[in-house]
Amino acid sequence: xxVITDRMEARVSPEERDRVxxxxxxxxxxxxxxxxxxxxxxxxxxxx
Numbered sequence: 001x002x003v004i005t006d007r008m009e010a011r012v013s014p015e016e017r018d019r020v021x022x023x024x025x026x027x028x029x030x031x032x033x034x035x036x037x038x039x040x041x042x043x044x045x046x047x048x
Contacts (some may be wrong), residue, residue: 010035 012020017031024034 020035021031026048027034029037
């Protein structure tokens with residue numbers, strides 16, 4: 001498992017935050033874990 005040492009931040013609207021938090025909750029993940037997972041999947045789609 002990778003050691004997590006770096007931090008990224010993003011500004012989102014209240015509506016975007018609510019949607020991310022609801023989706024994360026539905027999958028049993030924290031909002032942070034959900035966003036990182038979604039971003040990593042999207043990066044793979046673009047770069048691979």
